[in-house]
Amino acid sequence: MTTEPTLLLAGGTLIDGNGATPVPSTDVLLRGDEIIAVGPSGTLLTDPPKDDHPPNEHDHGPGLVSGGAITTIDCTGRTVMPGLIDAHCHITFGEPQSNDELFFHRPQSQAAYLAAFNVPKLLRAGVTGFLDADCIFDLGPALRDAINSGMVEGPRMKSGMNALLTAAGGTAGRLIPDAGRLGYAHVMGDRDEMVRTTRQQIKYGADWVKIHVTGSVPNHKGELSVWGADELRAVVETAHALDTPCVAHCRSADSTALAAECGVDLILHASFMDDRALDAVVASGAAIAPTFTFLANLADHGHAVGAAAGQVDIFRGEIRATAEMMRKAFDAGVTLLCGSESGFSLTPYGEWHAREMEVFVDELGLTPIEAITCATANGALALRMPGEVGVIAPGRRADVLVVDGNPGSDVRVLADRRNLVEVISRGARVDLSRPWPTRSPLVGEKVGMWSAQPLTWATAHPAPLRP
Secondary structure, three states: OOOOOEEEEEEEEEOOOOOOOOEEEEEEEEEOOOEEEEEEOOOOOOOOOOOOOOOOOOOOOOOOOOOOOEEEEEOOOOEEEEOEEEOOEOOOOOOOOOHHHHHHOOOHHHHHHHHHHHHHHHHHOOEEEEEEOOOHHHOHHHHHHHHHHOOOOOOEEEEOOOEEEOOOOOOOHHHOOOOEEEOOEEEOOOHHHHHHHHHHHHHOOOOOEEEEOEEOOOOOOOOEEOOOHHHHHHHHHHHHHOOOOEEEEEOOHHHHHHHHHOOOOEEEEOOOOOHHHHHHHHHHOOEEEOOOHHHHHHHHHHHHHOOOHHHHHHHHHHHHHHHHHHHHHHHOOOOEOOOOOEOEOOEOOOOOOOHHHHHHHHHHOOOHHHHHHHHOOHHHHOOOOOOOOOOOOOOOOOOEEEEOOOOOOOHHHHHOHHHEEEEEEOOEEOOOOOOOOOOOOOOOOOOOOOOOOOOOHHHHOOOOOOO
């Protein structure tokens, strides 16, 4: 006899995550954290038990355990699909409005509480797995372990530690110190330190090692490569020798090619990728998580939250410049993953994890089913669990969504949490009836400003309108 919960998802339309045509009237049987059977409605159990009649030794069917009660969930008219996997999420950042806030207004203890408060939101948005490739204060592995132990409610999680940077910096420019650590950054001094830090990160629990291959420097438009090939190979080869993959932030064609040629396993952004970079990616077998969501949110909705018009134009241009090559990458067989870059004020937790699929459909021309595959089966790579998660099939892990609507024809259905009827994580049903978590700002959490703009004499004394 087993005490593991057994769930029968009955009669839904199955999207399996592998790209197959949706199959209507399908049953899915789960027992604990395993999918036991998938088949046409009414075929998995010879004599399905009544709600008031638990099964006994005379009941039988695939995966049915003698004496174990089965909970049947009627999925008629709904979609059953794998849970979403977010391959680019910053769960420890706490939704800052600026790098200043992220670097200087996040004490370590406060950041830990914020992460534990925010991570359940992912589950309730249909995310059953995510990768946090770089985190502040190296908090990621501790949060992952707390989730795995049951101390904190959250999806399956894989984590890096601080991102490795050179003294040239990263996306935060001169806020990055010349050496040492700040925020998510650990600035490397030389090759020996790169090798030693890589080993230390793995020693202390990193699932991935992240490298910021590009950075912003004065008098240069856009980001450029700030790592040399010898340096990058030193990190990648050290990590691979310890059975740990590498992920790289690359926002230029040269950096994308460099990362692929040096053996990086997962490339974030790959912005402005050209044919040479694509050839390098194809040859290396690297995967890409373009992470358009942050850019698309700012470009499409930035005006609603006060974003500068100049930023809107820049990010819209980056999407246009990158989307065509991402389509070529997809057609060339490159594995594309969906990532939201949730963790900033433009991508708050629990709100935008499904948007990348929408961008894949609208900008890359993928079908909804192809986009869903990028957010499910392909996401298994980010969790280092290929063949285990992201697909509805016997023997896979029991991370499943029941959706009111048909994301197979319109992926935007997944963006509205109200359409999630069931979120099942590790075989357990997530309580979606609770109020959404809310809180007040913590003391010192936000940047205090005297004003939003200079108070000039003309501002204080506007000229009267002339007749």
